[in-house]
Amino acid sequence: MDPSTFDFAGFYRERVRAASRPERPPDYWDGRAASMSERGFDTPYVRAFLARLDLAGCSTLLDVGCGPGTIALSAAPRLAHVYGLDHSPNMLAAFAANARARGLTTATPILRSWDDDWTDVPVCDIVVASRSTAVPDLEAALVKLHVVARRRVYVTYPADGHLVGDDVRRALGREASALPDYLCVVGLLHQLGLRPTLDYLPGENRLAEAADFEEFRARIDRLLGGLSVDEVPRLEAYFDERRGRPPASEVRWALFSWEIGG
Numbered sequence: 001m002d003p004s005t006f007d008f009a010g011f012y013r014e015r016v017r018a019a020s021r022p023e024r025p026p027d028y029w030d031g032r033a034a035s036m037s038e039r040g041f042d043t044p045y046v047r048a049f050l051a052r053l054d055l056a057g058c059s060t061l062l063d064v065g066c067g068p069g070t071i072a073l074s075a076a077p078r079l080a081h082v083y084g085l086d087h088s089p090n091m092l093a094a095f096a097a098n099a100r101a102r103g104l105t106t107a108t109p110i111l112r113s114w115d116d117d118w119t120d121v122p123v124c125d126i127v128v129a130s131r132s133t134a135v136p137d138l139e140a141a142l143v144k145l146h147v148v149a150r151r152r153v154y155v156t157y158p159a160d161g162h163l164v165g166d167d168v169r170r171a172l173g174r175e176a177s178a179l180p181d182y183l184c185v186v187g188l189l190h191q192l193g194l195r196p197t198l199d200y201l202p203g204e205n206r207l208a209e210a211a212d213f214e215e216f217r218a219r220i221d222r223l224l225g226g227l228s229v230d231e232v233p234r235l236e237a238y239f240d241e242r243r244g245r246p247p248a249s250e251v252r253w254a255l256f257s258w259e260i261g262g
């Protein structure tokens with residue numbers, strides 16, 4: 001393979017198709033809005049993300065796939081205005097409620113999908129997509145972020161392509177990558193003429209909080225988009241073996257950032 005001519009964008013699209021990940025329409029995210037709003041803000045991931053945001057010389061921020069506003073609303077006190085774009089009405093309702101609870105009048109929700117027309121989406125100094133790039137065509141999504149950014153873009157993507165750690169996947173007998181590896185994103189950005197900085201953020205080990213096997217199974221099922229009949233007893237054996245201890249392997253996020261015109 002010659003990396004200078006390899007079609008990273010096409011490879012990515014093909015891998016996503018092959019992984020046959022479940023569709024996650026707005027109503028799936030609507031159902032997650034309350035819990036994400038309640039527990040999503042003060043976490044190691046969000047703290048690490050905010051610590052890496054360079055807001056120097058910036059007054060506006062657009063957060064794509066903003067959810068309840070974890071990134072945009074946390075950064076808002078340091079900015080003149082923030083916008084949260086999401087396709088889930090409940091996430092945007094949580095965004096608005098969280099802005100009010102913080103006394104912020106400088107936060108605007110935008111009901112929109114990655115696939116929609118973004119012609120009227122405001123160009124902002126900083127554009128962020130945090131844990132929200134699960135799209136079939138990542139190249140198109142990255143270009144969209146770039147076009148609405150004036151100064152800098154920040155994007156996170158599951159490092160190693162997994163939302164569930166190696167040990168759980170091994171216990172299930174799943175060795176293959178669920179998503180294209182983040183190295184594919186490096187290649188894709190490079191071919192778009194962008195020179196990203198790469199960093200890593202800690203994931204959140206929500207699996208460790210499962211009170212019993214049913215809760216653990218439900219969480220894995222949701223993250224993987226379904227478990228087969230054969231996989232459930234394998235997962236139960238894994239859970240019993242590790243009882244009281246979190247899954248061994250942490251899931252990390254790759255953080256890509258780049259300067260506009262840089």
Ligand SMILES: C[S@@+](CC[C@H](N)C(=O)[O-])C[C@H]1O[C@@H](n2cnc3c(N)ncnc32)[C@H](O)[C@@H]1O
Nearest residue numbers: 029065066067070086087088113114130131132
């Ligand atoms: C895992 S949450 C991340 C929320 C927040 N950015 C964070 O990091 O805490 C993913 C968010 O992306 C949104 N999302 C998923 N697919 C989308 C799409 N096609 N268009 C717009 N938003 C989308 C979901 O509604 C959800 O709020």
